[in-house]
């Protein structure tokens with residue numbers, strides 16, 4: 001279980017060194033996307049339309065931030081991760097087409113994502129769910145926002161972050177999934193728990 | 200004197216308090232979980248949670264970006280003035296709180312997918328009434344995020360299934376939910392009644408302070424046993440393994456139909472936000488949740 005610092009752009013060789021249980025701190029640009037944004041990104045790609053923002057090796061953050069608009073621009077007030085599983089249907093295409101190598105979220109992802117991460121060389125890291133004030137402290141700047149018509153939480157926020165973490169690697173590029181492992185162990189424990197005569 | 204403006208103020212204050220400061224009993228339980236945690240990843244998560252809570256308090260910022268769907272549980276004395284106006288006052292307060300605190304706009308039309316942008320919509324905020332004798336108004340604000348809400352489950356069991364099946368149902372939901380409801384959670388269980396009653400009871404169980412034992416010794420024992428068993432799964436903080444999966448399990452029940460045995464499980468994430476105040480007949484306000 002090692003701790004490393006990562007910067008944009010995120011390269012495959014660095015990602016391949018990571019294993020589940022490792023901790024990273026990320027500095028650089030990231031972009032947020034939830035369900036509606038994923039859908040629209042993939043629609044754009046399907047129709048051969050250019051995206052209004054560039055990704056360039058930046059991580060994808062499953063997050064719908066709480067923001068405030070001031071006279072000088074936007075301030076991020078709270079920006080913790082959202083449940084990643086809702087994006088499971090889209091992530092294979094996101095990774096393949098956009099070259100995303102680091103996804104940050106909470107709660108883990110499914111088989112399909114685990115498979116494509118192994119094939120392509122990508123990892124999934126989690127920031128503590130709900131720790132949104134702390135997360136916002138790492139946001140140094142709001143670089144851009146697109147698709148506000150989807151609503152503030154669903155829009156794409158391009159953020160500059162510094163030493164964002166601890167991000168714990170839960171899915172690595174070797175097919176390991178820490179969530180699945182913990183759940184499988186819990187299934188094993190269940191038999192013992194239910195043996196206990198209740199009341 | 201009690202005016203609509205005063206009630207509105209109280210509601211805005213309750214929303215602010217609830218999203219920026221956790222009740223003392225929840226904080227104590229989280230600290231205890233941190234001290235007891237042996238899994239290093241679990242411990243890291245609990246540390247981050249505690250730091251986050253502290254920072255939210257200090258800066259008076261919502262502790263989580265998902266300020267949820269907002270519910271209010273009201274207990275009103277039947278003599279309290281203008282009861283018919285209170286729902287409008289609450290809606291106005293929610294609109295204001297959404298801008299001022301701010302709260303994330305979370306009310307979306309399920310047909311057009313349009314977000315109303317002010318947390319007001321059809322049946323939202325949800326308002327639950329109980330009319331009692333007297334002249335007072337007790338308001339509990341209960342904003343609840345969707346990560347844990349999406350894990351809620353209901354099963355219409357058969358009467359012969361019994362409590363062991365209730366336990367199995369809960370354990371299965373906990374394992375299946377994994378890290379998604381942001382554990383350590385509080386688990387509300389509603390047994391009996393009908394489908395809606397069971398879920399309503401499970402939700403109301405989440406409003407119980409964690410340091411208050413169930414007055415029914417039988418149920419208190421069942422709650423303790425369920426909590427220990429949930430923690431034996433090892434799901435742990437954020438579903439990545441550890442000793443604390445749930446801070447508490449709270450059970451409520453209703454009598455059931457002879458041929459029916461509904462069981463509802465409601466998950467509450469660690470960000471267990473609630474705040475209560477009482478307004479008396481003279482307009483004196485008492486904030487009773489220990490949110491400090």
Ligand code: SF4
Pocket residue numbers: 080081082129130131263264265266267343344345346347379380381468469470
């Ligand atoms: S489940 Fe709770 S703590 Fe987690 S993101 Fe949702 S509201 Fe926040």
